[in-house]
Amino acid sequence: MFHIILFGPPGSGKGTQSEKLIATYGLKHLSTGDLLRSEINNKTALGMEAKSVMDKGQLVPDEVVIGMISSALDANPDAKGFLFDGFPRTKAQAEALDKLLKLKNGEIGVFLALQVSEEELVKRLLNRGLTSGRSDDTDESVIRKRYAEYIAKTSPVADHYAQSDKVVNIKGEGTVDDIFAALQKEIDARMK
Ligand code: AP5
Secondary structure, eight states: OOEEEEEOSTTSSHHHHHHHHHHHHOOEEEEHHHHHHHHHHTTOHHHHHHHHHHTTTOOOOHHHHHHHHHHHHHHOTTOSOEEEESOOOSHHHHHHHHHHHHHTTOOEEEEEEEEOOHHHHHHHHHHHHHHHOOTTSSOHHHHHHHHHHIIIIITTHHHHHHTTTOEEEEEOOSOHHHHHHHHHHHHHHHHO
């Protein structure tokens, strides 16, 4: 089994590239943002609690997202591999993921980090907010808070994987197809 972490700040293209990656490699896509939005749409207690945190641009508590990922791994025993999008976002989440994968005799194959400037991210997300209905995309101050959370709490997650030589930085500005080709090159080199 080959597992991938697609990493990067809000708006860096994780969701866009994930769609292409799962279609190409047949991996199971696990996006904690999508799982949380599904809880919100279903008006569950977890969803209602998460919504107030997400609308402020803050991170949902570790135990909540780790629990969701643990359940999703158990619910997909036949997956060829997993593509993690938006998870792990803290060191505690990265350590929990290592343990969960170890229980299944697995480990992360590659950690692909999309690099995009803050101004480009803000521009993309304000633009997406016009049509997506995502409540965390409409207010520039919330977008900048999400970015600040990324810099403070999430970017150090790369250090967790750097020791095992799994981190690859990919330029996340340019055409979607060019970025996908760069991701593919790194994955193919490691899947062999
Ligand atoms: P989440 O849903 O994970 O959102 P995010 O990380 O903020 O990322 P986005 O979905 O906004 O962007 P993306 O990188 O997927 O980019 P996309 O492809 O859509 O998280 C939302 C919230 O949930 C968090 O703030 C937090 O509260 C909570 N949460 C989630 N996971 C958590 C966790 N593990 N722990 C704690 N809390 C958690 O692209 C963005 C836009 O740009 C689109 O319009 C797209 O069309 C466009 N675009 C894409 N590529 C390009 C390109 N190459 N050129 C130009 N435009 C492009």
